[in-house]
Amino acid sequence: MQKPLVVIKLGGSVLTDKKRIYTPRMQMIHRAAEQIAAVRKRFSIVLVHGAGSYGHIPVTRFGLEDGFTGPKQLKRLAVTKFKLLEWERILDETFLKHEVPLTPFLASDFIVTRKGRIVSAELEPLRIWMRLGCVPITGGDIVPDISKGFSILSGDQLAAYMASKLKAARLVYGVDVDGIFDSNPKLNPKAQLLTDLAPSLASRLMAKPTFRTASDVTGGMGGKIKEAVIAARHQIPVYFVNMAKDKRLQKAALGQRVLCSRILPT
Numbered sequence: 001m002q003k004p005l006v007v008i009k010l011g012g013s014v015l016t017d018k019k020r021i022y023t024p025r026m027q028m029i030h031r032a033a034e035q036i037a038a039v040r041k042r043f044s045i046v047l048v049h050g051a052g053s054y055g056h057i058p059v060t061r062f063g064l065e066d067g068f069t070g071p072k073q074l075k076r077l078a079v080t081k082f083k084l085l086e087w088e089r090i091l092d093e094t095f096l097k098h099e100v101p102l103t104p105f106l107a108s109d110f111i112v113t114r115k116g117r118i119v120s121a122e123l124e125p126l127r128i129w130m131r132l133g134c135v136p137i138t139g140g141d142i143v144p145d146i147s148k149g150f151s152i153l154s155g156d157q158l159a160a161y162m163a164s165k166l167k168a169a170r171l172v173y174g175v176d177v178d179g180i181f182d183s184n185p186k187l188n189p190k191a192q193l194l195t196d197l198a199p200s201l202a203s204r205l206m207a208k209p210t211f212r213t214a215s216d217v218t219g220g221m222g223g224k225i226k227e228a229v230i231a232a233r234h235q236i237p238v239y240f241v242n243m244a245k246d247k248r249l250q251k252a253a254l255g256q257r258v259l260c261s262r263i264l265p266t
Helices: 026-037 056-061 071-094 122-134 155-165 201-208 218-230 248-253
Strands: 004-011 044-049 102-104 109-115 116-123 135-139 141-145 149-153 169-173 238-242 262-264
Touching: 004 026, 004 155, 004 238, 004 248, 026 044, 026 149, 044 122, 044 155, 056 071, 071 102, 071 141, 109 149, 116 135, 122 135, 135 155, 149 155, 155 169, 155 218, 155 262, 169 218, 169 248, 201 218, 201 238, 218 238, 218 262
Parallel strands: 004 044, 004 169, 044 135, 102 135, 109 141, 169 238
Antiparallel strands: 109 116, 141 149, 238 262
């Protein structure tokens, strides 16, 4: 019998230094891989990773945020796609050292968007690999877009979409804070952690300007909450957990008690 599925989004802000271009945090990658190896004993897993400093910085620097505007972008687009491949290789190589059999999928090979939102995806290959016991991994990417030529697809949107379409038992966002707060904890030391939220409350929070990170082309925490609400409305429990601390990512993925925020279906 196939194991139940959990979709795990590994935050690019934890796995890379998003202030320094093309800078992986190898210790954090190893720590994540170790926890994923433990979760795999009980669950099928689809991994989604953020692009981190391999995506957000070059996309902004090269002016790719708004889609295709002319042939002068093509070299810059190719450079960015090449560096995203390099980032994928780093992750795959590291996870293999922890006996996690990843099968990488570039989002641009199986996803099409319209105005930045996913409109089609070929997920059957992922299902087949999962049945064999492999761990499909994909991530934030520059993907073909019907309206814009290409668009920036966040790992956050991709994770919520896949959790909904694949009917995951839960969706876990690994982030660099303890969960969802009533204001930005990086700006307000008195911000309060919110543990269990209904989708309606989470929707009101994501509208706050403090939830957007200026350097994040995919919307920062506000973007994550927006996508999580969509998944919760598809009856998927969503966890936000600090993946830099202890084994919180592992505990959340296993459904164990852990300090985190949850957006629960209603």
